Amino acid sequence: MYVLVIIAVLIAGFVGYFAGSATTGYATVTEFKTVVSPTTITYxxxxxxxxxxxxxxxxxxxxxxxLGWSYMHDLGRRVVESLFKQWLETTYYEAVSEAELLSRIDELVRAGYTVIFTTSFEFMEKTYEAAKKYPNVMFFHCSGYMRWDNMGTYFADLYQVYYLNGLMAGALTKTGKIGYVAAFTIPEVIRHINAFAIGAKEVGEQLGKNIEVYVVEIGAWFAPDKAVDAARYLVDVVGVDVIAFTEDSSAIVEYAQEQYKRGKEVYVFSHYGPMYEFGPDVVVSGQLVRWEVIYADILTKIRSGVLNPLNLRNVDYWYLLNTGAVELGAHVFENGTVMMVNPKFVPKLREVVVKDRLAGDKISVFDLVMRRYEQMRRAPILQALQFSALTHELENLTYVDIGGKERLYLVSTEFDPFIGPLDGWCKYTGTYAFTEYCKKSDKVSIPAGVRLGHADLWNMDWFVSWVKYLGGR
Structure with a gap:
């Protein structure tokens, strides 16, 4: 009798195996058991x-x-589609609202797509819902934190590049007043604003400037008209002469270029994509993202069987400068090389000399930018820790002691903008706060030498003290 039970269960298992393979592209066996005695169960x-x-x-x-967020994601898609053309087929939906997401996912699953990337923070909860509905489909959500057996997360973060942009902003501002147009003041954007502000103050205060960063929130990721209105307010009313932004168009760059033609200098740092051509006289530098670095890694791991619909619960890419997924620059030439800093501004940045607060030597701002860039890229073992939620807590370890003559082994980058002392104020407090700092107080004080970890950065809900939030427009 036991033999018959075993045979029946094995047949059922193999039927499930091949059925899963035929319908999803993944040969999936759900867990089953055989009864070999009244008291023994083998799984x-x-x-x-x-x-x-x-x-x-x-x-x-x-x-x-x-030309910003979605453009660069689609560029990444096109890269991997061409690179893996022998075994990869891709498609996309653009300009999808949160309300439309589930119906779009349903359409894709019916069409036989087994890997789905959802690329906006507000898509997180509905992607999670879809992952539970379709257990044999692999979902990857960009910029979120909810995961499931068949749902991983990924992000290429730009805070280090914003810090480098800030160093240049601190050198170029004449008024000390710097503007930032924010889509939303969520932790991702707050992190970028703070890094930008830290860089600006590091240089600006050495030049006798009272650096203040003024933030206007527009409540949309893609809203060119709102972005320009906010930039105009910052320039005409607040008096800023340098602007960075988180909005997925070239509208602010074009506005600054128009101001330049009228005789008013407002310098900008482009966001996410190469925007130099829209403001060659005003774009100093910017942030570039290479989503293809993450997409290539995910897809090759799926192809080789490393990732599957059963093991994504701890997959959480957190890629920084050291991985090649983000880059300093505002223009990409046809041969693929990057213009890291607009040549127009290089002489000025070389003329301004400050003290490197780490090394103690005098150095031009341009050379300081390049030095910090290299310091935040060098970390050979770090990328192995940036793939999984299980190892994020190790990412802020600068060194580990391995004994012997080598003694200290570099783990993380030797420099990071978020090393104390830092003082700030909480944008969200109490039950609305994300960090322990702001759950307990409305002020934040990071002691000297303390390096913020992944959780502190990911959940950042506070501004450094020289950031002034002006509300929404």
Missing amino acids: YPAVAVSPEKIRAAWIYVGPIGD
């Missing part, structure tokens, strides 16, 4: 076999012509 764990072909889909919150 056969679920397994997944890598697919020969992958059909992957991307869902964008904005139009792919926005």
Whole structure:
């Protein structure tokens, strides 16, 4: 009798295995058991076999012509589509609202797509819902924190590059008043604003400037008209002469270029995509993201069987400068090389000399930018820790003591903008706060030498003290 039970269960298991392979591209065996005695149960764990072909889909919150966030995600899609053309087929939906997301996912699953990337923070909860509905489909959500067996998360963060932009802003501002147009003041954007402000103050205060960063929130990721209105307010009313932003168009760059033609100098740092061509006289530098670095890693790991619909619960990419997924610059030439700093501004940045607060030597701002850039890129072992939620807590360890003559082994980068002393004020407090700092107080004080960890950065809900929040417009 026991033999018959075993045979029946094995047949059922193999039927499930091949059915899963036929419908999803993944040969998935759900967990089953065989009864070999009244008191002994043997479990056969679920397994997944890598697919020969992958059909992957991307869902964008904005139009792919926005020149910012969605444009760069789609550029990443096109890179991997071309690179892996023998086994990868891709498609995308653009300008998708949160309300439309689930219906779009339903359409993609019905069409046979088994890997789906959802690329906006507000897509998080509905992606999580879809992951539970479709357990044999792999979901990857960008910029969120909710995960499931078949749902991972990923992000390429720009805070280090914003800090480098801030160093240049501190050198170039004449008034000490610097503007920032923010889509939303969520932790991601707060982190970028703070890094930018830290860089600006590091240089500006040495030059006798009272650095203040004024933030206007526009409540949209892609809203060119609102972005320009906010920039105009910052320039005409507040009196800023340098602007950075988080809004997925070139509108602020074009506004600054128009101001320049009228005889008013307002310098800008482009956001996410290469925007130099829209403001060659005003774009100093910017931030570039290479989502293809993450997409290539995810897709090759799926293809080789490393990632499957059963093991994504701790997959959480947190890629920084050291990985190549983010870059300093505002323009990419046809041969793929990057213009890190607009040549127009290099002489001025070389003329301004400050003291490196770490090394203690005198150095031009341009050379300081390049030095910090290299300091935040060098970390050979760090990338291995940036793939999983299980190892994020190790990312802020600058060194580990391994004994012997080598003694200290570099783990993280030797420099990071978020090393104390830092003082700030909480944007969100009490039950609305994300960090322990702001759950307990409305002020933040990071002691000298303390380096903020992944959780502190990811949940950042406070501004450094020289950031002035002006509300929404």
